[in-house]
Amino acid sequence: xxxxxxxxxxxxxxxxxxxxxxxxxxxxxxxxxxxxxxxxxxxxxxxxxxxxxxxxxxxxxxxxxxxxxxxxxxxx
Amino acid sequence: xxxxxxxxxxxxxxxxxxxxxxxxxxxxxxxxxxxxxxxxxxxxxxxxxxxxxxxxxxxxxxxxxxxxxxxxxxxxxxxxxxxxxxxxxxxxxxxxxxxxxxxxxxxxxxxxxxxxxxxxxxxxxxxxxxxxxxxxxxxxxxxxxxxxxxxxxxxxxxxxxxxxxxxxxxxxxxxxxxxxxxxxxxxxxxxxxxxxxxxxxxxxxxxxxxxxxxxxxxxxxxxxxxxxxxxxxxxxxxxxxxxxxxxxxxxxxxxxxxxxxxxxxxxxxxxxxxxxxxxxxxxxxxxxxxxxxxxxxxxxxxxxxxxxxxxxxxxxxxxxxxxxxxxxxxxxxxxxxxxxxxxxxxxxxxxxxxxxxxxxxxxxxxxxxxxxxxxxxxxxxxxxxxxxxxxxxxxxxxxxxxxxxxxxxxxxxxxxxxxxxxxxxxxxxxxxxxxxxxxxxxxxxxxxxxxxxxxxxxxxxxxxxxxxxxxxxxxxxxxxxxxxxxxxxxxxxxxxxxxxxx
Numbered sequence: 001x002x003x004x005x006x007x008x009x010x011x012x013x014x015x016x017x018x019x020x021x022x023x024x025x026x027x028x029x030x031x032x033x034x035x036x037x038x039x040x041x042x043x044x045x046x047x048x049x050x051x052x053x054x055x056x057x058x059x060x061x062x063x064x065x066x067x068x069x070x071x072x073x074x075x076x
Numbered sequence: 077x078x079x080x081x082x083x084x085x086x087x088x089x090x091x092x093x094x095x096x097x098x099x100x101x102x103x104x105x106x107x108x109x110x111x112x113x114x115x116x117x118x119x120x121x122x123x124x125x126x127x128x129x130x131x132x133x134x135x136x137x138x139x140x141x142x143x144x145x146x147x148x149x150x151x152x153x154x155x156x157x158x159x160x161x162x163x164x165x166x167x168x169x170x171x172x173x174x175x176x177x178x179x180x181x182x183x184x185x186x187x188x189x190x191x192x193x194x195x196x197x198x199x200x201x202x203x204x205x206x207x208x209x210x211x212x213x214x215x216x217x218x219x220x221x222x223x224x225x226x227x228x229x230x231x232x233x234x235x236x237x238x239x240x241x242x243x244x245x246x247x248x249x250x251x252x253x254x255x256x257x258x259x260x261x262x263x264x265x266x267x268x269x270x271x272x273x274x275x276x277x278x279x280x281x282x283x284x285x286x287x288x289x290x291x292x293x294x295x296x297x298x299x300x301x302x303x304x305x306x307x308x309x310x311x312x313x314x315x316x317x318x319x320x321x322x323x324x325x326x327x328x329x330x331x332x333x334x335x336x337x338x339x340x341x342x343x344x345x346x347x348x349x350x351x352x353x354x355x356x357x358x359x360x361x362x363x364x365x366x367x368x369x370x371x372x373x374x375x376x377x378x379x380x381x382x383x384x385x386x387x388x389x390x391x392x393x394x395x396x397x398x399x400x401x402x403x404x405x406x407x408x409x410x411x412x413x414x415x416x417x418x419x420x421x422x423x424x425x426x427x428x429x430x431x432x433x434x435x436x437x438x439x440x441x442x443x444x445x446x447x448x449x450x451x452x453x454x455x456x457x458x459x460x461x462x463x464x465x466x467x468x469x470x471x472x473x474x475x476x477x478x479x480x481x482x483x484x485x486x487x488x489x490x491x492x493x494x495x496x497x498x499x500x501x502x503x504x505x506x507x508x509x510x511x512x513x514x515x516x517x518x519x520x521x522x523x524x525x526x527x528x529x530x531x532x533x534x535x536x537x538x539x540x541x542x543x544x545x546x547x548x549x550x551x552x553x554x555x556x557x558x559x560x561x562x563x564x565x566x567x568x569x570x571x572x573x574x575x576x577x578x
Contacts, residue, residue, distance in 0.1 A: 042293025
């Protein structure tokens with residue numbers, strides 16, 4: 001019982017870690033989004049792609065925060 | 077346009093804002109004569125207030141004035157601000173709850189408190205405090221530039237440009253000093269809510285107005301250089317956003333700000349939501365491009381000297397796309413958007429000075445400490461004024477980037493201080509000093525020892541942000557020095573020395 005608890009805790013932290021790193025990886029690959037097309041409402045790809053990922057980052061971070069907090073509650 | 081209706085709206089809202097600032101003193105009343113209450117709001121803020129307060133640290137004149145200005149004057153490399161606000165919060169989510177927990181347990185308020193204990197070194201803590209205080213100065217200067225830009229837009233036509241900009245600067249400065257003195261963090265938090273509400277409304281309204289007034293796509297046809305980032309600047313782009321992301325939470329005001337959270341969960345939730353602020357920031361950054369599609373606003377901006385015209389991009393768009401009463405709301409939003417963050421920054425400087433520098437020399441009573449902190453925050457604002465003159469206001473973003481170069485140098489001491497293995501304190505000090513010195517030198521070198529317009533310089537990898545190089549030098553010294561120190565002490569363990577593991 002205790003072993004599985006520690007295991008899920010570890011798994012949660014790893015998943016949370018991955019969620020936190022995804023936006024960094026996406027934004028660091030500049031050549032992948034440094035282009036004009038496809039445009040969205042007149043905005044070149046370069047702009048709307050990054051704005052889209054801003055919103056997605058918030059989503060990923062909230063999930064990561066919830067995963068970490070579950071763990072914190074069990075611990076306490 | 078700006079007319080008497082705009083004035084009435086602006087002044088009425090400013091009265092509401094001031095009232096909130098003063099009411100902050102009464103809100104969840106505490107003894108304002110203690111530093112804990114004046115500067116940390118008694119550590120009792122929940123998720124939403126934390127969201128607004130820390131959001132206030134981010135959504136500053138940097139966002140409203142400096143980013144659009146540099147997009148307009150230089151180019152789309154300054155869109156780096158968008159990935160910057162996206163990833164800075166992943167770093168914050170990893171490091172800040174830890175700092176919060178240790179601080180609550182041991183009663184720390186500043187990074188220097190933590191570092192002093194962790195490395196058992198007063199000198200290192202004082203060095204870190206000094207770097208923190210100095211790094212805030214250009215950032216405060218940027219806020220003053222933002223407030224000045226709004227006042228200039230309001231007063232244009234009253235007199236010639238030079239007089240107007242000088243009067244604007246003095247008024248901005250006096251209001252800032254008076255506001256910090258009276259309200260403390262409680263006032264700043266309450267007013268941050270008002271500020272953010274006004275700003276959100278403004279950003280949405282201008283986006284809608286610009287989209288209807290001028291075809292957004294046309295701006296990119298008129299100015300094709302904005303369509304994509306020149307490939308030669310890709311390295312500069314990541315170096316700017318990665319380093320800015322690392323720097324944000326090292327600033328004393330950010331560390332100060334998170335201490336107000338009521339618990340770790342609150343801190344994490346509010347931090348995770350913060351990238352949402354960035355969507356507004358992205359809109360504002362794009363105003364630097366959109367303005368090319370709004371001829372009236374463009375003509376207005378070009379009526380100012382090149383050294384300051386960039387700061388008029390957002391005010392100009394507001395004046396020429398929104399009704400007069402709305403301009404009053406928007407201008408107040410931008411004005412207090414500089415005022416509130418500058419207040420928070422000045423308070424964190426004062427904290428550092430009293431707790432980590434003066435108290436090391438002579439003991440202070442709690443009330444004496446607060447009194448001194450208040451006076452110090454006024455003096456620091458005068459020093460910040462010096463930076464206002466160091467950078468042409470169109471390039472005001474360089475103030476924030478310069479502060480970034482400095483504050484990055486405390487990264488090894490603070491972040492590595494959270495880990496289990498202790499680094500050598502002397503190496504940390506040498507690394508920090510070398511980082512600051514190399515950063516300053518490269519800054520002067522990149523600007524040909526003249527007025528500051530850039531924080532990028534040419535390397536074998538193309539243009540790079542100076543912060544990368546300065547931090548690399550710092551970290552290299554810390555790691556090599558610590559390894560050497562570790563090897564030496566292992567061979568000859570001093571009697572009674574403590575083990576490496578912390």
